[in-house]
Amino acid sequence: MESPLRLVASHPLDELSRTVEALLVVASAPLSLDELAGAADAHPEQIEEALHLVGERFAEGRSGIVLEHVAGGWAFRAARAEAAACARLFERPAQRNLSQAALETLAIVAYLGPCSRPDIARIRGVAADSAVANLLERGLVAEAGRESGGGAIRYRTTPLFERIFGLESLSELPRLDDVGEDTAAIRERLETVAEKRTA
């Protein structure tokens, strides 16, 4: 127990990859590199190598089970080719029938989170209460403390959100600054209206 190095040396890569497979098949949420390393009692670098091996074995087109890097960790999922069969057996309530309001709210929380209901309402122009409640119930957003000074509750997206949308992390969300030109156009329109009114 004193020297972890000796332990690692006693784990040939093949054996370690089997351990990783076992951990991933038992887990119900993605496991981070550190979690895998801790459970397998191995170095993260060794785990990375083992994951590479597992990934080759469990890939689309090669297996019904696929290894994926998602929501900040590693997880097994069904191969895309088997989606139809899976759909006949399993419901996916978290992502079924997401309304436009829910998606907009989800987008705001994902991009600007943690943010509060008033923040969301300010951007969408309507109260965000029911949309937030809906997303909370689905487990796509979660509470993330309060605004400073005991203010409104703030929300962030959950790992489940990243998993459902197939994101490694929130940084994978595309940049949305290409709407800059629109800002100028909108402004111009508003100014025309304003001029007409004062005239």
Next chain:
Amino acid sequence: MTGVGSTEPTNSAGVGFAGAGAGISVRELELDLDAFEGPFDLLLALVLKEELDLRDVDLAGIVATFLERLAEREELDLEACGEFLVLIAALLELKARALFPDENAELAELDPEEAAEELARRLAEYRRAKEAAAWLRERLAAEGDRFFRLGPAPLAPKVETPLAPQDPAQLGAVLRLLATEPPQVSLRHMALNFPPVSQFLERFRAVLRRRSRFDFDTEVRELTRLEQASAFLAVLELRRSGELVLEQAAPFAPIRVLRSAEEKAIPDERTSEWNLRSA
């Protein structure tokens, strides 16, 4: 009806009006509220001159007053109802705005240039949110064929507290300490032996047969604290049954015990007050 806008009831305030006739005069409706007392039109005038803060005015009280007036009449005065609704709605809106200083108010304070800028910024922000939502929708459709196991959050890793190497002999010694019979705790101080109250009932009755009055403190001076307590209970008991009267000049002053036969028709105020307190 005069021209009463939903947000600008300015024109209607304090101005002469038509339609009073035989019906209810909404503007002359007499109000008696915490913040204001007088006719409705005066309230409107004061509010509009900002001499009265609407936040202090109980609008529900105005509605209740109006409904009472309305109920006093045999028939429904539609004219008055309509006028009242318009006015109270305007007041409610004004009050709501005062209670929730909102974004629009902030916008209104900006000059047109700034307001346009702010609006454009907000619209752009909303547009961005909409685009992000659209992206999420596409993403969801594209990733819809990914099935995975869902479960509760992973169990928190259990923390094992490492134990230092232990000496069995030391453990034995500690256990021996725990196994010894604990010392008997004396409960003697808890057994309060109250002398029977009846004993003092008899004693005080005897004293009062001999004397018409006595000083309680002097009488019990020789007794223990517990006996004094019992004696006091006895005195209270006798007072309740009307056999004696108690007097005390001031709190903690000596208590005088008087035979009931000498009781005055109305015991003096101080005594009754004391009796109340002792009850």
